[in-house]
Amino acid sequence: MNVHIADDHEVLLRGYQSVFEGEDINITGYSNNGIELLDWLKNNACDVLLLDIEMSPIDGFEALKLFKQEHIKVKVIIVSSFGQEMFVAKAIELGVKGYVLKEEAGDVIVKALKEVFAGGVFYSKKVQELILSQNLDVDYDKIIEEKVTPRELQVLELLHKEFSSSEIEEELKMSGSSLRTFLQRLRNKFMVPTNVGLAKRSYLYLKNKI
Template sequence: MISVLLVDDHELVRAGIRRILEDIKGIRVAGEVNCGEDAVKWCRSNRVDVVLMDMNMPGIGGLEATRKIVRYNPDSRIIMLTIHTENPLPAKVMQAGASGYLSKGAAPQEMINAIRAVYSGQRYIASDIAQQMALSQIEPDKAETPFSCLSERELQIMLMITRGQKVTEISEQLNLSPKTVNSYRYRMFSKLNISGDVELTHLAIRHGMLNAESLINSEKCV
């Protein structure tokens, strides 16, 4: 029996996935949490085979939660299930230790296939995302976005800023000093050739790193 933890800040999304998995023989939902921090705590206190992780959530988000869970348990099998499929996120997520990457637009059967694949020790990346990643290796100039130049930590802080989180909040959640967060922030601005958070948000929207729903949710959380 494959046990699965659902991590998403939208209750309807978790309910939908739970209903799908409840009908699948050999898979059971072991738990549900609504943020990255609780996912980390849950995985430290409970045994689970596969974590279905959302990327954009209040708090540390899915990327940092993945990094923390894998650091605590290198054998963790995490599938990022997200609306974000643009470079460089898939590659950064896999580098952080995830075992799979799926779009939330994937068919239920593909999600089930992904769960079974990572449980058996394989990696699973949706075919369209895998093709995009492969093309980025062959034709990097065509596949790159402005965000491709960011480090994994810079990308994480970028996602948190565009969700409306302040430097002090980010520093607390990532266990970094405000000075260190600001250093990453200004280095990121320099790389992207922008001057502030508003420009960063506009750039993220333009390149598919942030959508209207994420922006509305971030405003609700501020």
């Protein structure tokens, strides 16, 4: 896997070299800002780009917009210290394939690279929690690490319709213990402690399914 890194912190760049040792990850080069990155991509290619947001004179988001204008196609993972809602929402809007916070361990970045390189999408646990807690308007299938199964989707739909546990059991011909297991798995996937929270959080997910 060939990876290019766009970040203006030299210490972090050296850190990447250490993290990638022993992995099948080759660093093709570095860019310290958006202008250097665009120049590099016009004449070179990489499998995945690790992109910081805070760069000058062209930041990561401006670079992403210019990619479209220049018809540059590359899989992008944002690696940023910015974990606020507005930054994550903007990254999703601009079509990034992954988002990892700089404070997270290096093995998370390696996992993100492998997932995106294989054609998937990777949002770290902390970023997933932000997306879910803020109800950002995204396709949850793209950010939930463990996918919702068809049977779990049936449970989720009935829970969202305010069916009681006994009504769900009757509707799906399911035992009480089985339903409790399904609900526990769904709470884990959507990162909520209660069924009430699960019903609320399911709205955006179901909007993309029904």
